[in-house]
Every structure is written in structure tokens, then in C-alpha cells.
Amino acid sequence: MLSKAVKTAFVRFHDQGLIYRDNRLVNWSPHLRTALSDLEVDHEDIAGKTYLEIPGFDGKVEVGVLCHFKYQVKGTDTFIQVATTRLETMLGDVAVCVHPDDDRYKALHGKTLVHPFFPDRKMVVLADTMVDKEFGTGAVKITPAHDPNDYKCGQRHSLEMISIFGEDGHINDKGGPFAGQHRFKARQTVEEALKEKGLWVDKKSHTMRLGLCSKSKDIVEPFMKPQWWMNCKDLADKSVKAVREGDMKILPEFHHQTWYHWLENIQDWCISRQLWWGHQVPAYRVVEPAQKEEMWFSAMDMADAEAKAKAKLGVKKVVLQQDEDVLDTWFSSGLFPFSVFGWPDIEDNDEFDAFFPTSLLETGHDILFFWVARMVMMSIGLTGKLPFHTVYLHAMVRDARGRKMSKSLGNVLDPIEVIEGIALADLQRKVEEGNLPEKEVKIAQDAQALDFPDGIPECGADALRFGLLAYTQQGRNVNLDIKRVVGYRHFCNKVWNATRFGLRYFGADFKFSGALRLDAPFAWEDRWILSRLSSCAGKVNQAMEKYEFAGATTATYQFFLYELCDVYLELLKPRFYGEGAEAETPAVAEDRQVAREVLYICLDWSMRLMHPLLPYLTEELYHRLPPSPTKCRSITIAPYPTTVNGWINEGVEGEMEVLSEVAKQFRSQKTSLGFAPSARPAGFVRHATADTRATLARLTTRLSRMGQIGEVKVLPEGSGTPAGTLQNVVNADCLVYLEVAGLDLTKELDKLLKKVSSAEKTIKSYEDKLALPQDKIPQNVREMNAQKLEAAKL
Structure with missing residues (x-):
């Protein structure tokens, strides 16, 4: 088919x-003996004299040099000097071009030159505007069969096309005494022969672009050959x-x-x-009857081609060759x-x-x-x-250093090696078993030892998938750092453990009703997490629609790790303490049921939102969730969550931002003071605005849990500093105080003194800048310095 x-x-x-057939210059790979398209040629910048190894040639090839030699004007003692980066192609030279306005060569227009190896060859000096008279000697050797620009020049001046290479890159019988030599061997022997004839001038280092076959890394040659073109x-x-x-x-x-x-x-x-x-x-050439010029017929098969040929030629019999x-x-x-x-x-x-x-x-x-x-x-x-x-x-995946993953560099990573993990010794053995030259093996192994000193840990398919999707924001290339993939493996572990932990809250008899009532008696944290979940779903859907997969990974990662796990699951714990006690009231039981249903929604939606990103993990955990009328036999066919406008609650989200900022400062202060993680010192909050004080006062139990401290009190306006506490700044409107009774404050005092000293130096620096004549300082810089000074004073 x-x-x-x-x-x-x-x-x-x-x-x-x-589609047509024509004898034109093509990109030719002598090692592969095939034509190449322009896009199959890699162009490498050569900064100067360099030696390269190429397939099919013993020894190294000198590139990045400009060879100068001269042709003698026939019957005179005059010479004209030319230069080339491909000395061997002079065997196919048929002319030398100069600019028509170049006064140095006007007397030589139309003169005959003597080719040192082919004295009977007709070589002339031509005037052509293709020549840059300011470059080099202002004279250019013309080899129409082996250079695209020379080819065009040859067509303009009807010059002979002398191809000196065979398909294998060796000099053919048109190369005279050099016939049979590899083209790069001929490069050396031609130089020696020119020196013997007194026609060699010199050789200089020269920057150039070199075309290499993308498959074999052979040096590509412009080559005359009949081909099919479109x-x-x-x-x-x-x-x-x-x-x-x-x-x-x-x-x-x-x-x-x-x-x-x-x-x-x-x-x-x-x-x-x-x-x-x-x-x-599917093209067939007419062999019989003989034609003055090649004639071709395209057809589905030989019989079809014969029918076309007979009709076109008006004959009863033809012989064709595909x-x-x-x-x-x-x-x-x-x-x-x-x-x-x-x-x-x-x-x-x-x-x-x-x-x-x-x-x-x-x-x-x-x-x-x-x-x-x-x-x-x-x-x-x-x-x-x-x-x-x-x-x-x-994007294209590169290694952590930004290098293209290439077998020739030995830095290719098999995805299975990342998924299943691999020891350094096994990585290095694979390099040894490859086809790299011995010295390249050592270089590749040294790089592996530097990048993966302990090998590659097992990351799993989901972590690799999630990591690559997260990398898509880099644009054209992904510099794959395995450490980041390992980080996403830890995230997968967190998803697994947090979900298993959350399942403990459901109990054996819990069954999700199928939908949340918008008028259910939600707790404050329930309203907040539902709002964040709906927002997350909106971000993920928007990212997916725009193919911005990094946005989807970021949204799900931040929601699950920093909002669901770090905050909501922690705030849920007190609501389930003492469950089953005789004193449990109907209101408490209802609150717990609402909490279970919200938690179910959070876990169910999280699994579905993350399924395209973590397919294996989410499929497994989805089936571990309690029963629900809406549950599908596979998460793959479950509806994808979208925004629920009724859950969006900007007021509660604003309150959580305030609470989170204060709680973060409590945790930071507690750590810097050297409290044990289990310690729960009392805390106090002072805020400049009455509305925020009221919010904080209403949420002190949540603040206590989020800040990992004991009882929290909101100080009334105008009250003094609580005794036995240390102060910390949250922002310009808010201060927090932590009770430090019985704590050794020597170390903290040293830290504070260092901070004060540093702040004083910063203040002095900006005061000095602002004291300078301001007419020579841009307005935006002056304003920035003033803002930084005020911030330092805080």
C-alpha cells in the first residue's frame, strides 16, 4: 500500500x-557514495589551521588554511596569484576570474594561462563581477564542477565542467598524474608538485565553514551528477x-x-x-530505440512505462531500464x-x-x-x-552541560537507565562496548564520573515524564539534569505517601456521594482548599489548551505539595482527633463528614489533573480511593476536572495569604532561636489594621498549627511588648513575638548584632549615594536608592 x-x-x-532530472552540483558524501540534501549537511566553523579525522582516510586532513599559488600567463614571464582552501580542486581549474574594474588585471583580460599539470588545457583570464577585488589577491580560480559559485560562473561563460573526483572521493583519470589518489592525499602531493615547479607561494591560517555529512562526518564535496530534483x-x-x-x-x-x-x-x-x-x-530510461538525449518515463511499473514510451515514441517495441x-x-x-x-x-x-x-x-x-x-x-x-x-x-534533550546528546560524545542517556537506575560502572562499560575511538572512551567516561559519581538512581517512568514536561519551558533545548528528575521522584513519593496518609481519614465505611453540596457547612480551610483546587484546575486546563505543559506541571506540583499537603492536611488533623468518643456531637460528626468529602474531592481531582503528567502513579492511587458513583474503571476515561466558579473564594484566599505570611515568620523565628521541632512556645501578633486583627483573632488556632507554635494571641491596638518575648518583623504593618522564657539567647543576640551592623552599613551606603549631586544620576536610579534606604531602615 x-x-x-x-x-x-x-x-x-x-x-x-x-519532478525533473538534471546534471547539477549536489552535496556528495564520498564515504557513503550518495547525494545529500542541504539539510543533511552540518556546517562547522573552523577558527584556523586544524587537523580532522574523517572516515575512509588514513591520517588527518588539514583544514582552515588558505593556500596561495600562481598561474603563468602563456608566453610571458607574468604570473597571476590565486588562493584556495581546497588545493586539490585546482586539478579541475579552467579559468581565473578578476573584477572587470580591477586596474591590476585589465591588461590580462582574455589572456591564456598555463595549467602546470595540463599544458594543453584551455585556461583564460575572465572578467566577472562575482569577484571581490578587495579580498585576497582579487583573482579567483574557477572550478565549475566542484564549487557552487564557480558552477554559476561556468554557466555564464560556457566553461568546460571537469569533474576530477570519482564517487568514492579519489581522483579520477581527469586528474592526470594524481589519478587514483585519495582527494586529501592529492591535497598534499599537489602542494609538493607546485613547490617543485616554483609555483607555490605560501599557506596561511584561515577561518572557514566546513560542510560535514550529518551521518558519516565525512567532508562533503560539491559533485556533478545526474539526479532527480523536485x-x-x-x-x-x-x-x-x-x-x-x-x-x-x-x-x-x-x-x-x-x-x-x-x-x-x-x-x-x-x-x-x-x-x-x-x-x-519509479522512472525508466529508454535503452532502445537509441535516443540522442536521455529520455525517461515515470510509471507505476515496467508495463505502464512501456505503454507510455511506445505511445510517446510511436514505436511497437521499446527496451527500458529502471x-x-x-x-x-x-x-x-x-x-x-x-x-x-x-x-x-x-x-x-x-x-x-x-x-x-x-x-x-x-x-x-x-x-x-x-x-x-x-x-x-x-x-x-x-x-x-x-x-x-x-x-x-x-525541545531537544541535551545533557546537563548543554551539549547535544551524541554517540560520538558518549553522553547519550537511555531513558530506561533513568527509569530503572544504573550504576556508574555499568554506564562506563556501555561506553567501552560502543564504537568510540579509545581516547574518546576515556573522555566520555571521565564526563560520566563527573556527572554521575554514584550512578543514576532509579527514578521511574513518571518522574522522568514529569521532569521532561517541566523542562519544556526552556524553549528550543532541554539541558537535562538528572538531579532534577530525582527531585520529581521525591515528589512522586510525596504524592504516594500523602494519599496513603489521607486515606486513613476516610474509614472503612466511607463512600463519596458523588458531588459536594455548595451549601454544606464547610470549615474555613475547606473553603480555601476548594478555591485553590478550582484555581489549579483552571491553570492546568489553560496550560494544556496552549500546549504549555510546564505550566501544568508547576500548577499541580505547587497545589499538591504546598497547599494540599503542607497546609490542608495539617489543618485537618484536629478535626479527626478523638473520633469515636462518646461525647461526639452530631455537629462534630457532620464536620468530619464534610472534611472527608472535601479531602476526597482534593485527592480525586489531584489524581485526574496529574494523570497526563504521572499516568502510572495516578492510575494506581485512583483505584485506592473510596467508592463513588462517578468513579470510572480507569482514570484514563474519567472526566478531566475544570474550574467550579462556586468554589472560588477570593476573600478566604486573601485571609490565607495573611495567615501564611505570619506563620512563615513564626516558623523562621522558632528555627533561628534554636527551638526543638516539637517545642510549642506561645506567640503574639501585632497588626496595624483592625480588619486584619479581627481576621487573625478568628483564625488563631489555624495560625498556631501552621506556625508550629503554641497558643497565639492577637495584641490589641496600643498594647506594649509582651514580657519574655522576642520581636520579628513580618512587614511594615505586622510584627510577631515569640515567647523565649528559659531559652539561651546568647547566640541569637550575636546574630541580631551582626544583622544590625550589616543594616547600618547598608543604610550608610545608600545615604552616601543619595548625598551625591543628583543632577547626574538618572531619576529611576535615585528613586530605587531611596526605596532601598527605607527598606534597610525597617
């Missing part, structure tokens, strides 16, 4: 004239229009510029490859959105009608052009439709 789709696409585009200009224009007009979304949106840049500057696509594996090009080349893998991959549903057989095709076009494509941004653009262009060209409405591009 898929083979039929590939053949159909090729034949249709060929019949439309979009004109993508019209399809690319339509693809650009689709994004500009909003018919197709690409997220994150900063990738739009990359999309426009590639497609607005698109070149014809070389779609043929000289490989053993792939879809064979091209042995295969198609670029991205040609067939570009058909994926519709070929998998049976295209081109779409009549009465329910799958095609139901699933094409699809809604969302998720993939890495590194193949935005390789794959995504090709799918869009193919779909437009063959079906008239966009293949999907939204493209979400995830």
Missing part, C-alpha cells in the same frame, strides 16, 4: 513537471500562506520565523539517493499523513475520510523542515488539503 503511494506521488509530480517553490509558498493566515498553527510560535525563512528561500530538492535501501525511483537510485527517505515520509489511510485509493475509504486531515502533529523542532514541511507540501500538492491543523514542536 505504502509503495503504491510513493510511486503515485512521484508519477503525478513528474507528469506535472515538478521544484517546491509553489508548494512552499502555499505552506507559508497557511501559517501566515492561521490555517495551520505552529507552536511555540517563535518557530514561525524558522518556517518562513526555510520555505521563502527554498531551493529545488534533490530527491534521489545512491543507497542500497529505500523506495526505488533507475537504480532510491528516493530520499523524507520523500516517502512526507506522504505519511495520508498514505497510512490508503491514499491514493480514497473512494469509499472510511478511514481516510475520518482521520485525514488530523488535528495535531507533535514532533521535535529539529525536523521542522526535514519532515513537517515536506508533509505539508506533499499534502497540499497531492490532496489539496493541509495534513493537520496544529504542529507542536518539543
Whole structure:
């Protein structure tokens, strides 16, 4: 089925004239002996003289140098000097170009040059504006068969195209005495021969960009070879229009510029490859009757091709030969959105009608052009439709240092190693068993020992998933630090333990009614946690809709850890103390039932909200929750929670902010004074506003529990400092006091004296700055200094 789709696409585009055959310069990998597209070439900046190892060549290749040599003007003692970074290509030189306005060379226009190794070759000095007369000597050697700019120049001046390389990168018979040599061996021997002939000038370090095959790391050569090409200009224009007009979304949106840049500057696509594996090009060359020029017919099979050829040539018999080349893998991959549903057989095709076009494509941004653009262009060209409405591009995972994960660096992490854990010795053994050179093995192992001195602890699939989703806010690349994933493993443990702890409050007979009554007698903390839960659901849904997965991880993490566990579960404990006692009143029993139902909602919603982020853990815990009429056989099919406006309570949330700030200061003061964690000293609060004093007075029992202290009293306006206490500042309107009777305050006094000293220095610093002439200091800086001075005085 898929083979039929590939053949159909090729034949249709060929019949439309979009696919054609031409002998042009291509990017050639001599090691792989195949053509490469522009995007399969990695460009490496070379700062100067460098030696590289490449596959298929013994020894190192010198790059990053500019070689200067000279050609003699025939019949004279005059020479013209040229320079090149690829000395071996001078074997294919057919001309030297100079700028027509360069006075140094005007007398040489049209003169014949002598090639030192091919004296019978016609070489001339040409005038062409392509030359930058300010660069180097202002004279440029021209090798049309091995340089894109020279190729264009050769076409303008009808120059001979002399290809000196074979497909394997060795010099061919056009290379004269250098024939049979590896091209980089010839680089050395040509230099030696030029020196012997007195034509060598010098060699200088030179910055350059070097094209490397992305697969083999061989140095790519521009190479003349007949190939199949596809004109993508019209399809690319339509693809650009689709994004500009909003018919197709690409997220994150900063990738739009990359999309426009590639497609607005698109070149014809070389779609043929000289490989053993792939879809064979469905094109057939006429062998008989003989033709003056090659004639090709595209067809689904030989019989179809023969019928086309006979009709075109008006003959009864033809002999055809199918091209042995295969198609670029991205040609067939570009058909994926519709070929998998049976295209081109779409009549009465329910799958095609139901699933094409699809809604969302998720993939890495590194193949935005390789794959995504090709799918869009193919779909437009063959079906008239966009293949999907939204493209979400995830970041690329790199190591903690920001390096691309690469086998050649030995820093690739198998996800299983993070999920299951692995010892350092096993990590290093895997590097040894790879195909890295011996010296690279040592470098990779040293890096592993530095990054994972104790190996990688078992993190689990959920922690890795959650970590990678949390990392998506970094943009184009994720610098994966395993320590952060380990942190999310601890979060998973917290979710497990907190849920198991919460289950203790339900009892054996609890069954959730299925819904909370909005008029239930909720306690203050119930109203607060429901408001926060609803807010969390809103944030998560909004983040999911925008594909901002880091926002979903942040919202669920903060709610479960800092609000549900740290606050609500702690405030629940007193409501369940003494349960089952004879003195339990109906009101107390009802309060506990409400608390159970709110806790159930919190745990149930938390599991459902976190399920896309922590699928295994939440599925397990979901089934451990008490029965409910709304419970599903799997959390996967349970409704996803959304905001409940009736739960939102900004007033209670504001009160909790005040309470949390005061409680945090109590805990901090208690720790700094050296109290034991179990100690519960009394606390006092002074606040400047009457409304806030009333709120604090109403919530003193909650404040006591949150602050991990004993009884809390709110001081009336105008009262003095409580005896036997130490003061701490919460903010400009609020002070707290902690009872310190019987506590050794020597250490705390030392700390306070140091703080006072530091504060005095800070105050002096800002007073000095404000004392300077202010006309030369920007207004915003003056205001900032004044604000910092006031803050220091507090």
C-alpha cells in the first residue's frame, strides 16, 4: 500500500513537471557514495589551521588554511596569484576570474594561462563581477564542477565542467598524474608538485565553514551528477500562506520565523539517493530505440512505462531500464499523513475520510523542515488539503552541560537507565562496548564520573515524564539534569505517601456521594482548599489548551505539595482527633463528614489533573480511593476536572495569604532561636489594621498549627511588648513575638548584632549615594536608592 503511494506521488509530480532530472552540483558524501540534501549537511566553523579525522582516510586532513599559488600567463614571464582552501580542486581549474574594474588585471583580460599539470588545457583570464577585488589577491580560480559559485560562473561563460573526483572521493583519470589518489592525499602531493615547479607561494591560517555529512562526518564535496530534483517553490509558498493566515498553527510560535525563512528561500530538492535501501525511483530510461538525449518515463511499473514510451515514441517495441537510485527517505515520509489511510485509493475509504486531515502533529523542532514541511507540501500538492491543523514542536534533550546528546560524545542517556537506575560502572562499560575511538572512551567516561559519581538512581517512568514536561519551558533545548528528575521522584513519593496518609481519614465505611453540596457547612480551610483546587484546575486546563505543559506541571506540583499537603492536611488533623468518643456531637460528626468529602474531592481531582503528567502513579492511587458513583474503571476515561466558579473564594484566599505570611515568620523565628521541632512556645501578633486583627483573632488556632507554635494571641491596638518575648518583623504593618522564657539567647543576640551592623552599613551606603549631586544620576536610579534606604531602615 505504502509503495503504491510513493510511486503515485512521484508519477503525478513528474507528469506535472515538478519532478525533473538534471546534471547539477549536489552535496556528495564520498564515504557513503550518495547525494545529500542541504539539510543533511552540518556546517562547522573552523577558527584556523586544524587537523580532522574523517572516515575512509588514513591520517588527518588539514583544514582552515588558505593556500596561495600562481598561474603563468602563456608566453610571458607574468604570473597571476590565486588562493584556495581546497588545493586539490585546482586539478579541475579552467579559468581565473578578476573584477572587470580591477586596474591590476585589465591588461590580462582574455589572456591564456598555463595549467602546470595540463599544458594543453584551455585556461583564460575572465572578467566577472562575482569577484571581490578587495579580498585576497582579487583573482579567483574557477572550478565549475566542484564549487557552487564557480558552477554559476561556468554557466555564464560556457566553461568546460571537469569533474576530477570519482564517487568514492579519489581522483579520477581527469586528474592526470594524481589519478587514483585519495582527494586529501592529492591535497598534499599537489602542494609538493607546485613547490617543485616554483609555483607555490605560501599557506596561511584561515577561518572557514566546513560542510560535514550529518551521518558519516565525512567532508562533503560539491559533485556533478545526474539526479532527480523536485521544484517546491509553489508548494512552499502555499505552506507559508497557511501559517501566515492561521490555517495551520505552529507552536511555540517563535518557530514561525524558522518556517518562513526555510520555505521563502527554498531551493529545488534533490530527491534521489545512491543507497542500497529505500523506495526505488519509479522512472525508466529508454535503452532502445537509441535516443540522442536521455529520455525517461515515470510509471507505476515496467508495463505502464512501456505503454507510455511506445505511445510517446510511436514505436511497437521499446527496451527500458529502471533507475537504480532510491528516493530520499523524507520523500516517502512526507506522504505519511495520508498514505497510512490508503491514499491514493480514497473512494469509499472510511478511514481516510475520518482521520485525514488530523488535528495535531507533535514532533521535535529539529525536523521542522526535514519532515513537517515536506508533509505539508506533499499534502497540499497531492490532496489539496493541509495534513493537520496544529504542529507542536518539543525541545531537544541535551545533557546537563548543554551539549547535544551524541554517540560520538558518549553522553547519550537511555531513558530506561533513568527509569530503572544504573550504576556508574555499568554506564562506563556501555561506553567501552560502543564504537568510540579509545581516547574518546576515556573522555566520555571521565564526563560520566563527573556527572554521575554514584550512578543514576532509579527514578521511574513518571518522574522522568514529569521532569521532561517541566523542562519544556526552556524553549528550543532541554539541558537535562538528572538531579532534577530525582527531585520529581521525591515528589512522586510525596504524592504516594500523602494519599496513603489521607486515606486513613476516610474509614472503612466511607463512600463519596458523588458531588459536594455548595451549601454544606464547610470549615474555613475547606473553603480555601476548594478555591485553590478550582484555581489549579483552571491553570492546568489553560496550560494544556496552549500546549504549555510546564505550566501544568508547576500548577499541580505547587497545589499538591504546598497547599494540599503542607497546609490542608495539617489543618485537618484536629478535626479527626478523638473520633469515636462518646461525647461526639452530631455537629462534630457532620464536620468530619464534610472534611472527608472535601479531602476526597482534593485527592480525586489531584489524581485526574496529574494523570497526563504521572499516568502510572495516578492510575494506581485512583483505584485506592473510596467508592463513588462517578468513579470510572480507569482514570484514563474519567472526566478531566475544570474550574467550579462556586468554589472560588477570593476573600478566604486573601485571609490565607495573611495567615501564611505570619506563620512563615513564626516558623523562621522558632528555627533561628534554636527551638526543638516539637517545642510549642506561645506567640503574639501585632497588626496595624483592625480588619486584619479581627481576621487573625478568628483564625488563631489555624495560625498556631501552621506556625508550629503554641497558643497565639492577637495584641490589641496600643498594647506594649509582651514580657519574655522576642520581636520579628513580618512587614511594615505586622510584627510577631515569640515567647523565649528559659531559652539561651546568647547566640541569637550575636546574630541580631551582626544583622544590625550589616543594616547600618547598608543604610550608610545608600545615604552616601543619595548625598551625591543628583543632577547626574538618572531619576529611576535615585528613586530605587531611596526605596532601598527605607527598606534597610525597617
